[in-house]
Amino acid sequence: MALLLAASMGAFGVLAWRRWRLLRLARPEARFDQLGERFRRMMRMGVGQQRMSRYPLAGLAHKAIFFGFIVLLLRSLILFARGFVDAPGFGYWVFDSGTLLGNVYALVKDVYVVLVLAGVGVFAYMRLVARTRRLTLSAEGVLILVIIATMMIADVVYDAAGLALHHPGAGFSPWEPLGSLAAPAFAWMGDGAKAFAWHAGFWVHVSLVLGFLNLLPLSKHFHIITGLPNVFFQDLTPPGRLRPIADIEGKIERGETLGLRTLDDLTWKGVLDLYSCTECGRCTDHCPAAKTGKILSPKAITVDLRNHLYATGSSRGATKAVEGEGGGVTLEDIVPAVVNPEALWACTTCRACEQECPLNISYVDKIVDMRRHLVMERGENPASLNGAFQSMERAGNPYAAGAEDRLKWAEGLEVPVLSDLPEGAKDRVLFWVGCAPAYDARARGIARAMVKLLNHAKVDWCCLGAEECCTGDAARRAGNEFLFQAMATGNVETLKRYGVTKILTVCAHCFNSLGNEYPDFGGAFEVVHHTQFLAALVREGRLTPTHRVETSLVYHDACYLGRHNDVYDAPREVLRSVPGVTLVEAAASRDRGMCCGAGGAQMFKEEEHGTQRVSEARTIQLVQTGAKTIASACPFCMRMLTDAVAKQGDGAIAQMDVAEVLLKSIEGEIA
Ligand code: SF4
Ligand code: SF4
Structure with a gap:
């Protein structure tokens, strides 16, 4: 047992150190704030397996295995100790066979052995019989299921053969239901054969536990170790907020990389994301691009990036070692070496993938970061985006329309424009119209309806008129962070100049950008979507x-x-x-x-x-x-x-x- 433990723990130490080293090579990221909230989310989403239930059958099966592993961890620790202690019923004294705690634990353990086997059965059925589309049929996935099932069966054999050897004819025990039910299968054997089966059950179980431990860093089952930390370190800022590139002008002047070009541009949380993917395929299953036949698959992005990370692991270590000595290894650009640009441009940033992922792996930040590099450093955006970029730069909107037409939507309506109001926005809610309602013929109806409803409810409101510019949301999501930051800064300046405190939008994108992203540029306003605003007016009886x-x-x-x-x-x-x-x-x-x-x-x-x-x-x-x-x-x-x-x-x-x-x-x- 000592040799087995030393060898397996030593091997695991080497593997874990290699993974740790890749984490240490990654860029820093601040994720150590709000520890209480992080812990709560980890308990709810990680330990509570909250998102697992979104797929009911797979969720139940995973919960059975997850909680089974927690319960059986103690069993494995007891068995390791029995390798050294010459007492068959040893269980750290409190869990010794025959004690109350030992009996209760033995019963709970048996219940979970059955549940884990049932969970393995469900996953085997999904992979091998139903061939569930979101799951990749891999030898590794099947091997892991076989290992888990064998561990469970070996545990039962150990109990049953042990009972047959040490307590022949003992009959059914409610505390050890599995072992006592299986014991008659060994009763006909001689003591030597019983002892052999007992030892075999023991050694197979402990060896597989330790072998499984070493498989973790080499497989998608690494999530057993990294999953809870990944949930703990999830992004706690609003889901719709993209991280700004700080000092973007300085970075451009210094020729520094903008966005995600190579693995060296990933943060440690990005690497932890890659480690944690279970390849369950839930993300791709709900991706609208994948559903409609585009080549984008969020799962494939993660798996391919992880394979690339592991494949370049040693050379990246070498790069680090010779840092400053003129040597090193040049990493390939992720796009197109690992991620096809067509997949990247198919993303609608809808977050369906992130909503489904049980491990809270993020995608939109990485995809937009890759777009940032393509757009701002390589100028490689789809040609069809050029018009929108140019129009946003020159006219302040993506519709190639002039600012003088910005109020055309309101023809025939009385519209209080801020530049005409000497007192500014004082006590008024600013109706941020948005580019689509301003320039898109059909969407104009939304702005007109909203103004009529505001007037019906006698709301004091105003708008910016020709001074309103696009929020820059589309530029930012397309990777043109430079343009977005210029637009956001300009809009914040305008809004502050008029003393705006509360903004009403009819556009979900403006709502998100103004509310979640403008605070990063000094614009902390109360932003409300028109559906929220209207719901409140109806509730208050101001609209009937x-x-x-x-x-x-x-x-x-x-x-x-x-x-x-x-x-x-x-x-x-x-x-x-x-x-x-x-x-x-x-x-x-x-x-x-x-x-x-x-x-x-x-x-x-x-x-x-x-x-x-x-x-x-x-x-x-x-x-x-x-x-x-x-x-x-x-x-x-x-x-x-x-x-x-x-x-x-x-x-x-x-x-x-x-x-x-x-x-x-x-x-x-x-x-
Ligand atoms: S955010 Fe992009 S990758 Fe994720 S589901 Fe939506 S389209 Fe697919
Ligand atoms: S990213 Fe999340 S949802 Fe997608 S395959 Fe990996 S673990 Fe599953």
Whole structure:
């Protein structure tokens, strides 16, 4: 036992040190704040296995194995000790066979042996029989299942043969149900054979435990060690916030890398993400790009990056060792050596992958970081984005429209513009119109409906008029951080100049950017989405929907409202307040809602090659509910869904913003 422990622990030490060294080579990142909150999340999401239940059967199977491993850890420690202590029932005295704790533990252990075997059976069925699409059929995955099952069976053999040898004819024991039930299978053997089986069960179990330990750093099962730390060190800032590149101008002047170019640009948390992926495929299973035949697979990005990390591990150690001596190894650029640029540009930044991942692995930050390098250093963005970039630079919006047209949406309406108000924004909520409602013919209806509702509720409001510029959201998601920072800084200056404190948006992207990202540029405003604002006005009785709007209606969750900002109930609350409306839900809704295909700057570029457009796939899901109206709460979603509905030629489906539905009930019609 001493030799076995020393050899396996020594080998594990070497393997773990290699992984630790790669972590140490990575860039620093501050993730040691809010330790209490981190611990709570780790207990809920990691130990509580919260996200596992999103796939009920696999979730139950994983919970059985996860908790089984925790319970059986003590069993393994007891067996290691029995290798040294000449007492068959030894269990650190309190867990000795026959003591109350020992009996209770033996029973719980047996229950979990059965549960672990059942869990292994479920995963074997999923991999080998059902061939579940999201799981990759690999020899490693099957080997691990065989090892776990053998460990469990060896444990039962050890108990059963031990009982048959030491307590022949003892009969069934409620404290050791598995061992006592299996003991008769050994009763016919001679003492020598019983002893052999007893020893075999023991050595097979302990050897497999130690062998399994050494397999961990070499396999996707490394998550058994890194999973809880990865959940603990998750990003606690709002999910919709991207990390700014600090001192971007200085970095450009100094010729430093912008974004993620090689493995050297990954932070230690990025490396921990790679270590922690279990290859469960839940991320890809819900990725709208993957669902519509694009070559993007978030799981593949992680697995390929991890393989690249391991393959270059030793040479990176050498680079470190000769640092400053003119030597070293040149790492390949991740794009295109590891990640296909087409996959990168197919991402809508919808966060469906991150929402599903049981290990809290992040994707959007890495994908946008890779885009940053491509755009700002190599100028390798899709050509279809050039127009939007140029327009944002020159005209302050991605629609190639002039600032003088910014108020065209409001023709015929009375609009208080800040530059005309001597007192500035004092006591007024600033209606941030956004570029789509300002320039997109269909989306203008949202801004007009909103203004009418504000006036109905007698809200003191104002807007920036021609001084409003794009928030820069699309530029940032497309990787043009330099342009985004310039736009954000300019907007913050304008807003501060007028003393703006509260901002109302009708666009989920503006809502996210202004609320979650502008604080990084000195713009800490109270930002509210129009569905939240309208829900509050209805609740307070300042808006009363009266006319019946006889329609069945399905609400489409905008990613930047739902998954990025946890706003799911407010739009539904507004819609439910409208008499006559029957609200139905799509099978994929709320945090599982499918993206409309506009996010991540997709709105302003050609969609990557696939079998279907994302917007069309989503529209089919919504139409399948049988609803007569699709309601949305973001002008980007409206544009994508309206186009997709028109393309399907289904004139029977109406497409309206939540504000338009409410206005219809208040005014009886939409002007
Ligand atoms: S953010 Fe959305 S589109 Fe991008 S990889 Fe994740 S699931 Fe796919
Ligand atoms: S990233 Fe997360 S969801 Fe995707 S395969 Fe890995 S563990 Fe599963």
